[in-house]
Every structure is written in C-alpha cells, then in structure tokens.
Amino acid sequence: MAIKSSNVIARVEPEIKEQAEHILAKLGISASNGINMFYRQIILWNGLPFRPSIxxxxxxxxxxxxKDEFDLKLTRAFMQAKAGEGIAADExxxxxxxxxxxxHAE
Structure with missing residues (x-):
C-alpha cells in the first residue's frame, strides 16, 4: 500500500463538515478515510460516483x-428506523x- 503523504485542503461549511463526520464516525470511518474512499470512487467511475441533481x-x-430508487428509499427508511431516527406513527x-x-385553510 502506498504511503499517504499528500494533503487535501478544502473550505467547507462547519455544519456540513460536522454532519458528514458524524455519519462517518457512526460507520467507523475517519474523515481522512472517507475522503480517500471518495477519491477512489471518482477514479473507479472516472467521474463523480453519483449523479448530481436538484x-x-x-x-x-x-x-x-x-426499482433502484424505491429500493434505496426503503433501505434508508429501514436504517433510520433501526437507528431510532424518526417519529412514532401517531405523531x-x-x-x-x-x-x-x-x-385547506389558505
């Protein structure tokens, strides 16, 4: 494995950095490894590993x-429920x- 000796300096909004690092930490991944994974995916896909859209x-x-979109929504919902995120059905x-x-009042 190659020695990691190159630095990446980027300006990001503090809230974005905090939220992303929180998610990475829940996955057991450091910010450095997350960025490294992102770069490797860019190389693998020869572009962004997702389709930018609004x-x-x-x-x-x-x-x-x-089918893929539906499966992704179900997977995300399952993971959120498993993590205790969300609200009760009656709420x-x-x-x-x-x-x-x-x-209707408007």
Whole structure:
C-alpha cells in the first residue's frame, strides 16, 4: 500500500463538515478515510460516483420511481428506523393532519 503523504485542503461549511463526520464516525470511518474512499470512487467511475441533481420538492409516487430508487428509499427508511431516527406513527399522522388542515385553510 502506498504511503499517504499528500494533503487535501478544502473550505467547507462547519455544519456540513460536522454532519458528514458524524455519519462517518457512526460507520467507523475517519474523515481522512472517507475522503480517500471518495477519491477512489471518482477514479473507479472516472467521474463523480453519483449523479448530481436538484431533488424535487414534492415526493415521487411509486410509479415515478425506478426499482433502484424505491429500493434505496426503503433501505434508508429501514436504517433510520433501526437507528431510532424518526417519529412514532401517531405523531406523523397528527402532523400530516395539521398540514392538510392548514393547507385547506389558505
């Protein structure tokens, strides 16, 4: 394995750095290794390892999603639930009900 002797200096927003490093830490990966992995993926894919896009503000219906998109959403939801992230169903439905009532009042 080659010796890591090159430095990367980049300016990022503190919140972005903190959030990314928190996620990497949960995965057991240092920021340095995360950046190294990202660079290796760029080399492997001969470009960015993801498609840059602007996410839609409205959720897609199942018929608008590819199988891969749907699988990714399910996987993310499962991981969030497993990590205890999210809210209880009754809280969600109360929030949804409030939003619907509010939007109809406008």
């Amino acid at each position: 996410p839609s503000t409205s959720p897609k219906s199942l018929t608008d999603m590819s 969600f439905f109360e929030s949804l009900k409030s939003e619907v009532i509010k939007s």
